[in-house]
Amino acid sequence: MTHISARIDFSSPQGGATPRLRHAFGTPRAVLVAHELADVRPLLDAVQAAAEKGSWCVGYLRYEAAPAFDAALAVHAPDGPLAWFAVHDDALPWLEDASAATARVQWAETCPRPAFGAAMDQIQRAIADGELYQVNFTAQLEGEWAGKPEEGAAQALFAALQRAQPGGYAAFIDTGDTGDGQLLSVSPELFFDWQDGQILARPMKGTAARGATPEMDAAQAAALRASPKERAENVMIVDLLRNDISRIAEPFSVQVPALFHTEALPTVWQMTSDVRARTRTGTTLADVFAALFPCGSITGAPKVRAMQMIRDLEAGPRGVYCGAIGVVRPGEPGQGIRATFNVPIRTVTVQAGGLRCGIGSGITSGAVPDAEWQEWRNKQQFLARASMPFDLLETLALEDGQLRHAADHLQRLAGAAAHFGIPWDAAAVQHCLNQLAQAHPQGLWRVRLLQGAQGKPRAEAFAMDASPAQVQLQLADRPLMDAHGEFVRFKTTRRAHYDAFTPTGPGVFDTVLYNAEGEITECTRGNVAMQLDGRWVTPPLACGLLPGVGRALALRDGRLTEAVVRLDDLPRVQGWAFVNSLRGWLAAQIV
Incomplete structure (x- = not known):
């Protein structure tokens, strides 16, 4: 058998003082693989039987396994096993990765902005025609290693992904040559947790970017909770999950004890809701999947029509992305099994030297194309953070x-x-x-x-030489598109977005940047001050800039105040200055 291993690091779905489920798994006793739709339910029955006898089963279902439970669920032809599980006699202690390997990955989009806009138009027409309420539209990012990958690069990338997206329901599965290569999932979303006849689903729908300051961050969370569009997006999927769970639930047991809860992730705020129920006596693991799979949060509603549209709009199979990754293990004595699965968003597949990672969002009638496109970019930030090491x-x-x-x-x-x-x-x-x-x-x-x-x-x-009395600045010839990203708000060695604006003219000290909204932000090596209407101002952090120490000192002593300055305002600017703590306040001219 080829080398197969796994690591599971799942949050406790029930919260409280329950510890995380953190285990490693070595060479399995057996590997169960389903390549045909007819084999998926028998495989899940075999997984349940193994767990009832004391084994731990770690594995996944592809999104394309859906027709195994309902032939009306449309998908692309799969490009790998529909389901895969490794059966282990026991779980090993979690060990931190001690490898010195690093992982550098370059990512490319497969859905450019024009194609995204065209898909949005089709979805909006279908919603307007009453065909559906929501479609979860996604696309794959394709990655390649920057240079020859070191031994252990996939494990190093997984560790970096966990640092970028801590908590949640993380899994690393190396299938050897029996499945889909290596799966690196740091999903924040719980699909379901089933134990002792109780099932909990926690769909995640509704997203907002994190704020640049604590005050702005709190405002973003409050706006997400209050947004009619985001709440509608969430409640549509909650209703879908309630209906799905009712298929296996005891009568009148389906409840929604938590609605519109906001969770703080490193790069975005996400809205979740809880759906709970008691499952009927005799319910099997295959029955649970037949009722719930795929999770409605990554299809849309109604599920059948949404999946038809997904197949028409998306270029190829989703694979493990948007399927399910999890662990099935023995429950308490006399209590059967316990099954916990994530929804594999924020998940990278490494296979044959290439990498894939899906990104998507739920599109409703209130969706604005530019806002949805920005949401995709916000969700990609965890990947950017993990794919290139930085200090x-x-x-x-x-x-x-x-x-x-x-x-x-x-x-x-x-x-x-x-x-x-x-x-x-x-x-x-x-x-x-x-x-x-x-x-x-x-x-x-x-x-x-x-x-x-x-x-x-x-x-x-x-x-260091003494600072000059005056410097020359040039205005950027295009906006900085990542002005609101975390590598602008925090100072790191990740500077490619700044290096692209390095001055080219003779004697030019630095470049004045502006964002996609046409608002002045900063220079590449310091902040900028402008004399406007008789007072010295600097852009607020909401425009997208580094909170420089020199800037903070000038604001503190009253030399500067904050004000939004747009490109249209530049003819009114009476004076310029470059500001940072290294050089201090340098009088400047625009060339």
């Missing part, structure tokens, strides 16, 4: 052994570490800086303070 970065001035504004820089670095889930040791960081300062007691130095994913700080110093 947190602070740049400080060191003059004659004294670090300028060190406390402000360390506060900002601590905030970035918290955001990215990187360990933070204030004493270790301070010790690192103190050592560097002691080694450079004289002169003017530019200090780069770096902190990697494991939390270990390091610092380096470079000789």
Whole structure:
């Protein structure tokens, strides 16, 4: 048997003090695979029988397994096994990945903006014609390793994905050559948890981007909870799940104890609701899947018509994405089995050297194409974060052994570490800086303070010339499309989006950037100040920019106030300045 292994790191669906389900699995006793629709239900029966005898079964169903339960559910032809489970005699302790391997992946879209807009038009026409209420439209991102992948690159990517999307229902499954290669799922969505005759489903529908400040973040969450469009999107799927679960539920037992709950993920807010019920005596695992699969949150409503439209709009099979990944294990003595499955969103498939990751959203009558496209970009941020290793970065001035504004820089670095889930040791960081300062007691130095994913700080110093009295700035020739992304709001070594605007003209110090809405944001190496109507202003963080230390100091002492400045306002600007903590306040001219 080829090398097969798995790791499961699932949140407790019931919450409270129940620990996470974190286990590793070695070589299985058996592998169960279904290639034909007729084999899917018998495979699930075999999984249940194995778990009833004490085994742990880890595996998945592809989205294309749906017609095994209802021939009316339309899908593309599958390009791999419809269902796959490894049967293990027991579960092993979870071990943190100690490999030094790194993973670098370059991703490309398969659904460009014009094609997305055309699909949106078709969906809106179908909704207007009364054919359906919602369609979950998706597309695959295709990835390739940047250079030859190191041994253990897939495991390293999984670890990076978990750091980028912690919590939830994460699974790493290596099927060897018996299934779909390697599955790296960090899904935040519970499909169902079934134990002791009780079933819980937690559909996730409704999304908002995280805010740039705590106040803006709270406002985003409140707006998501109050949004008629997002609430309608959520309740449509809740109604669908209630109907699906009623097929296996005892009469009058279906309840919705939690509705419109907002969950904070690193890059987005998501809205979830709980649907609970008591299952009828004699219900089997295959019966549960027949009633619920695929989860309505990734189809739309009504499910049959939505899946027909999905097949017409999407270019090929979804695969494990939008199917189900989970574990079936023995329950308490005398209580049968326990089955917990995620909805494999935020899931990467690694096979034959290539990588795939699906992204999608629910389209309703209130959907706006630009907003839905931005939602796709927001959901991709976890992938961008994990696919290219980066360090947190602070740049400080060191003059004659004294670090300028060190406390402000360390506060900002601590905030970035918290955001990215990187360990933070204030004493270790301070010790690192103190050592560097002691080694450079004289002169003017530019200090780069770096902190990697494991939390270990390091610092380096470079000789720095005195700041010029005035600098020249140029205006960008196009908007910065990722102005609201986390690699703008937090300072890191991930700077490709800034490097694309490096000045090209002779003598130009930096480039003034603006966002897709035509609002001035910042420069590539510092913030920008403008004299407008007799006062000095700087763009607010909501425009999409780094909260620079020099900017914060100028706001604190009253030299600057915040104001939105648009491209149309530039003829009225009476003066310019470049601002950061390294160079201070530099008078500037636009060339």
